[in-house]
Amino acid sequence: MYYVGVDVGASRTKVAILERNKELVGQDIRRSGTDFKATAEEAFTSAADGIPDLREMGFFCVSTGYGRRNVEFAHETRTEIACHAKTAYFFYPGAITVIDIGGQDNKVIKLDEKGRRISFKMNRKCAAGTGAFLEEMSLRLNIPLEEMDQLARKSQDMVELGSYCTVFTATEVLEKIRQGKKVEDIVKGLFLSVLKRVFEMDILSQKVVMTGGVVAHNPYLVEMAKEISGNEILVPPFPQLAGAFGAALFAWELIESNKREVEDEK
Amino acid sequence: MRVEAKPIEATKLLKKVMSDHFYELDEASRTKSKKIAWCTSVGPAELLRGMGFLVYFPENHGAMLGASRMATELIPYANQLGYSPDICSYLTSDIGSYLAKKTPLQKSYNIEAPPRPDVLVFNTNQCRDVKDWFSFYGREFDVPVIGVFTHRSLGKIQDFHIKDVAEQIKALIPILEEVSGQRFDMDRFKEVVALSKKTSELWRACLETASHIPSPWTFFDATIHMGPAVVGRGTKEANEYYEVLLKELKERAKEGIPGVPEERHRVYWEGMPIWGKLRSLSELFSSLKTCVVASTYCNSWIFDQLDPEEPFESMALAYTELFIVRDEDYKESYIQNMYEFFRFNGIIFHDAKTCPNNSNNRYGMPERLSKRLNIPCLVINGDLNDLRCFSEEQAKTNIEAFVEQLEEV
Ligand code: SF4
Numbered sequence: 001m002y003y004v005g006v007d008v009g010a011s012r013t014k015v016a017i018l019e020r021n022k023e024l025v026g027q028d029i030r031r032s033g034t035d036f037k038a039t040a041e042e043a044f045t046s047a048a049d050g051i052p053d054l055r056e057m058g059f060f061c062v063s064t065g066y067g068r069r070n071v072e073f074a075h076e077t078r079t080e081i082a083c084h085a086k087t088a089y090f091f092y093p094g095a096i097t098v099i100d101i102g103g104q105d106n107k108v109i110k111l112d113e114k115g116r117r118i119s120f121k122m123n124r125k126c127a128a129g130t131g132a133f134l135e136e137m138s139l140r141l142n143i144p145l146e147e148m149d150q151l152a153r154k155s156q157d158m159v160e161l162g163s164y165c166t167v168f169t170a171t172e173v174l175e176k177i178r179q180g181k182k183v184e185d186i187v188k189g190l191f192l193s194v195l196k197r198v199f200e201m202d203i204l205s206q207k208v209v210m211t212g213g214v215v216a217h218n219p220y221l222v223e224m225a226k227e228i229s230g231n232e233i234l235v236p237p238f239p240q241l242a243g244a245f246g247a248a249l250f251a252w253e254l255i256e257s258n259k260r261e262v263e264d265e266k
Numbered sequence: 267m268r269v270e271a272k273p274i275e276a277t278k279l280l281k282k283v284m285s286d287h288f289y290e291l292d293e294a295s296r297t298k299s300k301k302i303a304w305c306t307s308v309g310p311a312e313l314l315r316g317m318g319f320l321v322y323f324p325e326n327h328g329a330m331l332g333a334s335r336m337a338t339e340l341i342p343y344a345n346q347l348g349y350s351p352d353i354c355s356y357l358t359s360d361i362g363s364y365l366a367k368k369t370p371l372q373k374s375y376n377i378e379a380p381p382r383p384d385v386l387v388f389n390t391n392q393c394r395d396v397k398d399w400f401s402f403y404g405r406e407f408d409v410p411v412i413g414v415f416t417h418r419s420l421g422k423i424q425d426f427h428i429k430d431v432a433e434q435i436k437a438l439i440p441i442l443e444e445v446s447g448q449r450f451d452m453d454r455f456k457e458v459v460a461l462s463k464k465t466s467e468l469w470r471a472c473l474e475t476a477s478h479i480p481s482p483w484t485f486f487d488a489t490i491h492m493g494p495a496v497v498g499r500g501t502k503e504a505n506e507y508y509e510v511l512l513k514e515l516k517e518r519a520k521e522g523i524p525g526v527p528e529e530r531h532r533v534y535w536e537g538m539p540i541w542g543k544l545r546s547l548s549e550l551f552s553s554l555k556t557c558v559v560a561s562t563y564c565n566s567w568i569f570d571q572l573d574p575e576e577p578f579e580s581m582a583l584a585y586t587e588l589f590i591v592r593d594e595d596y597k598e599s600y601i602q603n604m605y606e607f608f609r610f611n612g613i614i615f616h617d618a619k620t621c622p623n624n625s626n627n628r629y630g631m632p633e634r635l636s637k638r639l640n641i642p643c644l645v646i647n648g649d650l651n652d653l654r655c656f657s658e659e660q661a662k663t664n665i666e667a668f669v670e671q672l673e674e675v
Binding site: 078081105121 | 636659663667670675
C-alpha cells in the first residue's frame with residue numbers, strides 16, 4: 001500500500017507518495033492551470049512514474065488545497081491547514097508556529113506540544129504577503145521570479161516599503177526606481193514586506209516552521225526571517241511539498257492507525 | 267447519503283405573516299389610509315404603533331436585498347452618490363435599490379416599492395449609519411427625520427443614561443402627533459409595550475430551545491424565523507406566530523428532531539449573517555455535522571426589560587441594555603453566559619467589512635474569549651450584504667479547518 005497526498009493549490013498542484021515507512025518515493029509539482037481534475041491526474045501519474053508496483057499494491061489518497069474536491073481518485077479530503085501542520089509537526093515535534101506562504105494566501109498555525117491546533121489564521125482579502133505579491137512585483141520590475149533570491153542577497157542598502165496593498169506597493173516601487181534606488185535593494189524591501197505581513201498575523205512561538213513555495217524558492221527569505229524575528233526558524237525538506245506530504249501522512253494514519261479496509265483499486 | 271433535516275412546519279405560517287405585513291403597508295402607502303413610520307431595528311416601534319402608525323423597518327429590507335443577492339449589484343448606485351463602499355451595506359444597497367427602482371418585494375410580493383414614509387425614526391444605539399441612511403430619505407421624501415441618540419460602549423448602565431433616553435423618546439411625541447394628526451394615548455401605548463414584551467418573551471423561548479442537545483433548529487433557521495420579531499414586535503400577529511413556532515420547537519426538542527442531523531459539534535455565531543450565503547453556509551455546517559446553535563444577532567430582538575407600567579423608562583432600558591450598545595467586558599461576560607447555557611464548543615466571529623458595529627473581533631475579543639472559555643474561536647471575513655467582500659472558498663476552508671480543530675479537541 002502506498003500513501004498519496006495531492007495538494008491542489010490555486011497556483012501549483014503538488015503530489016507526494018509515501019511508502020509504508022513514510023519515505024517519500026514519488027513527487028510532482030506543476031501549475032494547477034484551469035482544469036484541476038486533469039492536472040491532479042497528470043501530477044499523480046508523473047509522481048507514480050518510478051513506482052511500478054503502485055497499482056498492484058494499491059494506494060490510499062487524501063487530497064487537500066483549494067481544489068481538493070476536484071481530485072477524483074482521492075478517498076478523503078483534509079484542509080491545507082491540517083496538512084501543513086501535520087508535516088511541520090512530523091519533522092519538528094513540539095510546540096511550534098507553522099507559517100505557510102503560498103501562492104495566493106498565507107497561513108499561521110499554532111500547535112501545542114502534542115501537535116494539536118491551538119489556533120490558525122489565514123490572510124484574506126488581498127495578496128499582501130503572498131507569492132502573488134512577489135509575482136506581481138517581479139513583473140513590474142521586469143526580473144524573473146527565480147532571480148529575486150540572488151538579487152536580494154546582494155542588497156547593501158535595503159529600501160523599506162511602507163504600503164500594505166499590492167497596487168500601492170507597485171506605485172511606491174516605481175517611485176523608488178525614479179529616485180534611482182537599486183533593484184536589489186528594492187527586492188530585499190519586498191521580501192521584508194512579505195515577512196512583515198505574515199509576522200503581524202499572530203504572536204509566534206519560539207520555534208517557527210516555514211513551508212510553501214515562496215520559502216522553497218527563496219531561501220534568503222528564511223535567513224531574513226531568522227534575523228528579524230530572533231526566533232528559531234526551521235524549514236522541512238521539500239517545503240513546497242508540505243501540503244501534499246501532510247495529506248499523505250493523513251492517508252498513512254487513516255490506514256495504518258485505523259487499519260481501515262480499502263478496496264485495492266480506484 | 268447525507269440525512270436531510272426535517273423542515274420546520276411553521277415556515278408556511280411565517281410566509282403568511284410576512285406577506286400580510288407587507289401588503290398592509292403597501293395598501294396604506296397607496297391609499298394613504300394610515301400613516302407610515304420607518305423605524306430602525308431598535309427605534310421606538312412601540313411608541314409608533316401606540317400612536318397609530320404602521321411601522322416599516324428598512325433593515326429588514328436590507329436583509330432581503332442581501333438574501334436575494336440583489337444587494338451586490340445595487341450598492342454601486344449609492345457609491346456613485348458618494349456613499350462609500352466601506353460604510354453599511356444595508357444603507358448602500360437600500361439606497362441603491364431606491365435609485366434603481368428594484369426591490370425584492372417585486373418578486374416576492376408583487377409590490378412595486380417600499381411604502382412611502384410620513385416620518386423616519388431612528389435610534390443610534392447601533393451605529394451612526396442609521397441616521398445617515400434615514401436622512402437620505404428625509405431629503406428625498408421631504409418628511410421629518412427624528413430619533414434617539416443612545417449612549418454607546420457602556421459598561422454599567424447608569425440612571426442618567428436611562429433618564430436621558432426616556433426623555434428623548436418622550437420628546438418625539440409632539441412631532442409624531444403632528445405627523446399623525448392623533449393625540450398620544452397612554453393606554454394604547456402601554457398595551458403595545460405589553461404586546462412587545464410578549465413578543466420578546468416568546469422569541470427568547472424559541473431561541474432557548476437550541477440549548478437542547480441536539481438542537482431542534484439552527485442559527486440559519488432562526489435568521490429566517492426572526493422576521494416577525496423584527497417587523498412585528500408589539501403586534502398580536504407576531505405573538506400568535508411565535509406561539510406556534512415555540513410549540514413546534516419544543517416538540518422537536520422533546521422528540522430529538524435535530525436542526526442538523528447527527529449533530530457532533532455546536533458553535534456560536536458572533537456577528538451579522540452573511541445574507542446572500544445563508545443557504546450554502548447552512549449546508550456546509552450541516553455536512554460537517556456542526557450546528558450553529560446560537561448567535562448574538564438573533565438575540566438582539568430580546569427586550570427583557572419592557573414593562574407596560576413604566577413604558578418610557580423600560581423601553582430606554584431595554585434598548586440600552588442590548589449587546590451592541592455595550593463595552594467589551596460586558597460583551598465577553600454575555601458570551602460566557604451564552605456558552606454556559608447553550609454548551610457550544612467553538613465561536614465563529616464574522617468580521618463584516620461594512621459593519622464595524624457588529625464585528626466584535628476587531629479589538630482582540632476572540633483571543634481573550636478563547637483563553638477565558640478554553641474553546642477555539644475563528645474569524646471569517648465577509649459582509650452582511652456586499653458579496654464582493656466575501657470569498658466563499660476561503661470561508662469554507664476556514665470553517666472546515668475549524669471543524670477539524672474541534673475534532674482534535
Ligand atoms: S449596525 Fe451595521 S448593519 Fe446595522 S445599520 Fe448600522 S452599520 Fe448597518
